[in-house]
Amino acid sequence: MNRALITTLPLILIACSSDNATGQNSAEASLPFKTSIVADFDSPWAMTFLPDGRALITEKTGEMILFDPKNGTKIPIGGIPKVDSAGQGALMDVVLHPQFAQNKTVYFSFSERGAGGKGVALATGIFNQASDGATTLDDVQTIFRATPYVDGDGHYSGRIAFSPDGRHLFFTNGERQKFDPAQDPKATLGKLLRLNLDGTPAAGNPLTAKGFHPAVWSYGHRNLLGIAFDKDGRLWEQEMGPKGGDEVNLIKPGLNYGYPKASNGDHYDGAPIPDHSPHDGFEAPKLSWNPVISPTGLLYYSGDLFPQWKNSLFIGGLSSKALVRVRLDGENASKADQWDMGARIREVEQGPDGALWLLEDGGRGSQGRLLKLTPAG
Ligand SMILES: [Ca+2]
Numbered sequence: 221m222n223r224a225l226i227t228t229l230p231l232i233l234i235a236c237s238s239d240n241a242t243g244q245n246s247a248e249a250s251l252p253f254k255t256s257i258v259a260d261f262d263s264p265w266a267m268t269f270l271p272d273g274r275a276l277i278t279e280k281t282g283e284m285i286l287f288d289p290k291n292g293t294k295i296p297i298g299g300i301p302k303v304d305s306a307g308q309g310a311l312m313d314v315v316l317h318p319q320f321a322q323n324k325t326v327y328f329s330f331s332e333r334g335a336g337g338k339g340v341a342l343a344t345g346i347f348n349q350a351s352d353g354a355t356t357l358d359d360v361q362t363i364f365r366a367t368p369y370v371d372g373d374g375h376y377s378g379r380i381a382f383s384p385d386g387r388h389l390f391f392t393n394g395e396r397q398k399f400d401p402a403q404d405p406k407a408t409l410g411k412l413l414r415l416n417l418d419g420t421p422a423a424g425n426p427l428t429a430k431g432f433h434p435a436v437w438s439y440g441h442r443n444l445l446g447i448a449f450d451k452d453g454r455l456w457e458q459e460m461g462p463k464g465g466d467e468v469n470l471i472k473p474g475l476n477y478g479y480p481k482a483s484n485g486d487h488y489d490g491a492p493i494p495d496h497s498p499h500d501g502f503e504a505p506k507l508s509w510n511p512v513i514s515p516t517g518l519l520y521y522s523g524d525l526f527p528q529w530k531n532s533l534f535i536g537g538l539s540s541k542a543l544v545r546v547r548l549d550g551e552n553a554s555k556a557d558q559w560d561m562g563a564r565i566r567e568v569e570q571g572p573d574g575a576l577w578l579l580e581d582g583g584r585g586s587q588g589r590l591l592k593l594t595p596a597g
């Protein structure tokens with residue numbers, strides 16, 4: 221390989237047998253994908269692709285970065301509000317408005333300090349890149365805040381997804397390591413919320429007439445770190461459960477998913493939680509993991525590059541340092557693959573060409589790299 225080619229290639233292959241015939245790692249060689257290191261970040265949290273193939277990437281400490289995979293350019297984006305990134309706090313998810321091509325609107329979530337303590341907030345801004353490349357989110361507005369704000373730095377959740385018809389957005393609020401708020405009708409903590417695109421609670425939410433906060437769509441959740449719609453419009457969710465209780469759930473309006481009254485896991489202090497059982501009044505997970513995988517990010521795969529994985533969910537694993545694949549069949553889900561990635565995986569995204577893109581989390585020895593997975597061989 222000549223030097224000019226090396227310096228112009230944005231991608232570095234780390235598991236290519238032809239480049240590494242002597243020191244080949246058998247685990248890597250057996251993976252069904254080729255892993256390319258595209259870039260290095262500090263502690264990235266989420267990413268989303270723009271229509272032109274560039275990407276927005278959030279960093280835990282509060283930066284949003286415009287990244288161009290074609291040349292490796294990173295441009296910090298101005299206009300992001302102050303983020304409280306202590307503990308599990310972060311500048312969190314970033315998702316484009318369904319009509320981004322027309323209105324340039326970006327939705328993002330972050331943890332902040334406010335009356336009563338800390339909480340997770342949802343905001344919008346208008347993507348604006350000047351002719352000199354300087355990039356900002358203009359007219360940033362916080363359109364929803366979790367209720368209530370409490371002390372502590374954990375279980376914010378903060379994931380965002382739009383309904384397939386583009387008329388509503390779903391937003392996750394974790395139970396903030398306070399347990400009972402997940403069952404409190406007035407709190408948005410431990411809930412999956414359905415909002416209008418302006419951040420107000422959507423009309424017709426299923427529990428409003430029963431006295432719940434009008435944004436609530438489902439409840440009894442712990443730390444909801446991924447939501448995604450499948451091709452038939454089903455809403456899937458994964459959450460970090462208690463010890464031995466990580467979950468994939470199929471979300472249906474108005475249902476109680478049990479936490480902290482029912483879980484296939486138990487509290488980390490050893491206190492038992494009754495397992496899910498038929499007719500206990502709680503919706504059981506479609507899948508649970510023991511030992512845990514520490515799931516983060518959730519992608520519904522619809523691409524053509526890995527045709528064998530259509531109709532699969534992909535989940536990043538923190539403690540498991542894994543990429544996890546779940547096979548869907550209607551309302552059923554089954555564990556399909558768990559590949560060792562050797563680093564904590566925070567985010568999974570599908571690229572414009574159907575490649576899988578992963579962000580390492582950057583903590584506890586993981587580097588925070590952006591990885592691109594393409595078919596092996
Ligand atoms: Ca994403």
Ligand SMILES: [Ca+2]
Nearest residue numbers: 484485493495
């Ligand atoms: Ca249990």
